[in-house]
Amino acid sequence: SVFIKKINKNLSLWAILNDKNEQSILSLVWKDERGQVSIDFEPIISDVIRNKYCDDCILSVVSTVGNADKKISSHNDVKNLSSLPPLNTEVFNNGLILRNYVDPQLLSLISIDLKPLLFIVGVFFGLIIFLFINLYIKRQLSLHSLIVKGVIRKEFIPYYQPIINVKNNRMYGCEVLVRWWFNKKELISPDDFIPYAENSGLIIDITDVLLEKTLTQLSSLNWQKSTAVISINLVPEQLENKQQIRKFVDMIIKSSISPKQIAFEITERMSFTDLDKAAIVIDYLKAQGINVKLDDAGTGYGSFSYIQHLNLQSLKIDKMFVDTIGTYDHKLFVLDSIIAFGKKAGMEMIAEGVETKQQSDYLLQSGVYLQQGFYFSEPLKFEQFRHYFQRDQAKI
Numbered sequence: 229s230v231f232i233k234k235i236n237k238n239l240s241l242w243a244i245l246n247d248k249n250e251q252s253i254l255s256l257v258w259k260d261e262r263g264q265v266s267i268d269f270e271p272i273i274s275d276v277i278r279n280k281y282c283d284d285c286i287l288s289v290v291s292t293v294g295n296a297d298k299k300i301s302s303h304n305d306v307k308n309l310s311s312l313p314p315l316n317t318e319v320f321n322n323g324l325i326l327r328n329y330v331d332p333q334l335l336s337l338i339s340i341d342l343k344p345l346l347f348i349v350g351v352f353f354g355l356i357i358f359l360f361i362n363l364y365i366k367r368q369l370s371l372h373s374l375i376v377k378g379v380i381r382k383e384f385i386p387y388y389q390p391i392i393n394v395k396n397n398r399m400y401g402c403e404v405l406v407r408w409w410f411n412k413k414e415l416i417s418p419d420d421f422i423p424y425a426e427n428s429g430l431i432i433d434i435t436d437v438l439l440e441k442t443l444t445q446l447s448s449l450n451w452q453k454s455t456a457v458i459s460i461n462l463v464p465e466q467l468e469n470k471q472q473i474r475k476f477v478d479m480i481i482k483s484s485i486s487p488k489q490i491a492f493e494i495t496e497r498m499s500f501t502d503l504d505k506a507a508i509v510i511d512y513l514k515a516q517g518i519n520v521k522l523d524d525a526g527t528g529y530g531s532f533s534y535i536q537h538l539n540l541q542s543l544k545i546d547k548m549f550v551d552t553i554g555t556y557d558h559k560l561f562v563l564d565s566i567i568a569f570g571k572k573a574g575m576e577m578i579a580e581g582v583e584t585k586q587q588s589d590y591l592l593q594s595g596v597y598l599q600q601g602f603y604f605s606e607p608l609k610f611e612q613f614r615h616y617f618q619r620d621q622a623k624i
């Protein structure tokens with residue numbers, strides 16, 4: 229019965245026969261999802277025990293349907309429970325009826341014990357979940373609207389991290405890394421907004437602002453007079469969107485920077501939904517002279533299949549692998565394999581996150597001479613990058 233399922237295992241179940249036939253044996257079979265318990269009662273013995281311990285009895289009366297209204301003798305019903313309305317009644321197919329009687333005091337104990345507690349616990353957890361959901365939605369909504377505002381106010385600015393050709397110690401090019409100059413007061417790093425921007429699609433507008441600023445700033449450096457290449461980060465979704473890419477190409481063509489000096493880095497941390505579509509867009513970009521590099525190679529979704537499918541000729545080796553140089557980390561073998569693959573496929577390779585001379589030397593000896601990392605320079609704001617670029621140009 230419902231009640232019995234709630235009680236604890238120390239509570240007794242008592243059953244008595246209505247017809248007081250002391251020779252009969254009553255069998256109770258108790259089934260639930262966990263299994264089945266079968267209890268056989270010998271009425272005389274059960275009576276003796278019941279009279280001793282029956283403070284917390286549940287009285288279950290089984291009778292034939294026609295006899296259900298008969299009073300139970302006081303001999304069997306110590307607490308006269310059956311004079312109360314039954315807690316529940318079950319009628320069985322075989323003509324038997326089962327009624328359960330419970331001492332109201334016992335019942336109230338249980339309801340006092342559990343109900344308020346359950347209620348408080350329920351309300352407490354409900355409140356916590358509600359607060360969390362509320363906070364999460366508010367945060368996302370405010371982040372969303374703040375990014376939208378940031379785009380309108382053009383608060384997203386490029387930082388430039390040089391990529392060095394260590395063979396001649398000259399700048400091969402640079403990677404554009406976005407920063408959010410929030411309210412023109414606080415600089416926010418990409419980790420704090422790029423994941424949301426990428427998932428919500430707002431990254432498209434951010435890249436727009438970034439590309440426009442980058443082209444303007446680099447034109448002011450006479451970038452076109454150098455051979456240096458700039459890389460801009462895109463997510464696969466952007467590359468599958470030909471309309472968006474056309475817009476970028478138009479912006480580039482209108483600027484003084486040659487498309488040959490522009491490359492897009494496409495991360496393999498996120499998957500492409502339509503590789504064929506992306507391959508068409510990449511071919512279109514190549515026809516315009518714009519190169520596409522596989523970023524974070526080896527960290528995400530199928531580098532080798534992407535390289536093959538998208539006919540890519542450049543890859544960037546992630547910091548995760550560069551970090552293993554000089555250690556016993558098993559990923560060092562992955563680094564060596566990526567390099568071996570890149571060499572065999574005749575790909576251009578750029579290692580990122582190079583922080584030490586040891587790493588730089590190891591990579592150079594392995595044939596990776598295009599390197600980027602704090603060992604050479606951190607990402608620089610435009611004014612600093614201008615000096616860096618001018619110093620590099622002066623080396624000619």
Ligand code: C2E
Nearest residue numbers: 405406417418422461462463581582583600601602603607
């Ligand atoms: P990423 O494309 O892998 O860029 C390299 C990140 O490593 C940059 O972090 C850079 O500052 C950092 N880094 C470079 N060299 C070193 C080094 O030697 N040591 C250490 N510890 N870090 C180094 P950042 O600028 O914080 O950017 C983080 C990520 O945000 C980027 O990783 C990229 O996935 C994303 N991101 C940045 N700008 C854009 C953007 O314009 N569009 C998109 N979609 N993603 C962007």
Ligand code: CA
Nearest residue numbers: 403461493523
């Ligand atoms: Ca990158």
Ligand code: CA
Nearest residue numbers: 524546547580
């Ligand atoms: Ca990376």
